[in-house]
Amino acid sequence: MDGIKYVVVTEKSIRLLVKNQYTSNVESGSTKAEIKHWVELLFGVKVIAMNSHRLPEKGRRMRPIMGHTMHYRRMIITLQSGYSIPPLRTKRT
């Protein structure tokens, strides 16, 4: 469970929510199978696909070596239709 860092809220992630796809950043070492297992267990949903990628590094030259690899991965979890994960935050009033 420690693998999931936080939910990502971007233009794309909101667009994907319509397609029942949830986006979150996960620890670098976590695998798709681990994350799928935890999500299915905790939220009681059926995951049909897992996509993951590392964000491209920013082109900033800090040291003689340019760029670095991101220390986390972004995973897009696709749920089977009919399943959903409730919002993790409550709307402020």
Added chain:
Amino acid sequence: MEVCVNSTKILNLNQNTRFFVPRNSISHSLKNPILQFNSNVQKRPLNYPLNQRSCFSRQIRSLQRPISSRIKAAPASSATSGSETDKLPADIMVTETQEPNSRVRLSVEVPAAVGEDCYKRVLKEFMKQAKIPGFRPGKIPESILLNYVGEESVQKATVESILKRTLPHAMSTVTGRALRDSVRIITKFSDMEKSYSSLSSLSYDVIVDVAPEVKWISENGYKSMKIVVEIDHDIEAEKACEQEIKRRHKSLGTLKIVTDRGLQVGDLAVLDISATTIDQDESKVQKVPAAESKGFQFDTEDDDKVLPGFLDSIIGIRQGKTKSFPYVFPETWQQETLRGVEAQFTVECKELFYRDLPELNDSIADKLFPGCTDLNQVKESLLQKCQEMEQAAKDQATDTAILDQLCKMVEIDIPQSLFEEQGRQLYGARLLEIQANVKLNEQQLATLSSPKAVNEFLENQRENIINLIKQNLAVGDIFKRENLQFSTEELVKEVQNSVAEFKRHKQEYDEERVREQVQDVLEGARVLEWLKEHADIQYVTR
């Protein structure tokens, strides 16, 4: 659960300094001078420097412009910009109530539809300006934007936007009457926020000063005024001429030290004077500071300038001698506190001079008045000068008397903003005068131009300021009633003169303002001329 804990980080992103939220624009627009709320009414600083002084009658005239133009001129945030032409989705309800002091209260009720429209505009503006990672500007969902910006900020901006959009519409009922800078929203901003958040509609009260109406006690009374002008006998040309010749003759003489006699009439003495009150109880004896003087140059021929009988008491005093004598201040003495006070005067004669005057004949004519060859010419030239001065003083006294009379003939409900504006201008003029005479340092200037000093001045000079306003308004009213006019040539000439004056002193000027001021002056002069023609004026010498 870790997911939840982490997720709260996202919720608090509006506190994250990485994001640019256009808060500046909000706070800036809240400082709009038009939107001065009762709870936090800022006193305007003194208009200083006053080389751009203006007359309040001009202020009123300038207000004949639609008030919206002034509102537009105020700094407006881009989020809340609006103009009078900006159509509202629904009509606002404005109730006008007359209040004392030429004041009008406008109660404005804004329907929910207008509030909704303003809310959308504010959101759109925030959306354009907010920089949130993961979103392009203008593509941020409302809920996320609200989280980032903060609902409170949006609400404040919305209320402000509502005010900005609806105020010009509300003010349209008093267009042409409202005085510049006199619009005050008296409903507290916090109250407006509360009512907007609970009802989504808004109602607020605005107070605005309107141009006061000039009410004549007797209609057309100014057309046949009876004026008695009191003239000081000093300004009579012949007397003044004689005195002037005497003074010039004296200035040609030389002073010589008196050694063999005491003080005589015609001498000049340098005296040290001190005075104490007379009381049987010695502990109650006090000094009279007003009567004390060291190195006082006493011209015995000008004994009317000192205490009556003072000269008689010291006649015969020799140089280096001291004389002490009791003296009772006359009941008519100008200083009220000293009237009837018994005092013991001690006078020490430091130096004693007599005047060695040249003989008053044609030979000194040129020295008395350059260009003259004999005494008659001197007298004529001086008389002519004095007659001019007498005429000028007479005219001045007549003008003052007419204006005083006018002041008594009108009843005007003077609005507070007009009073303050006029008072500030007067105070500024005085400050300038003081500064021209005495070089004030920055600290003194700051003290003198502090709001406290200005308010004290306004309180002390209330009567004068009110009279001045009444006079000006009455003059303006007569100008309109009688359809008086002045020629354009006159105006152009005067404006050119004023501009030349500004240029000579290397001061900045606004030609339009100068023109307006000149127009006012010419108007005033024309009215006074007209009043003089139609009034029954009697001159009395006092």
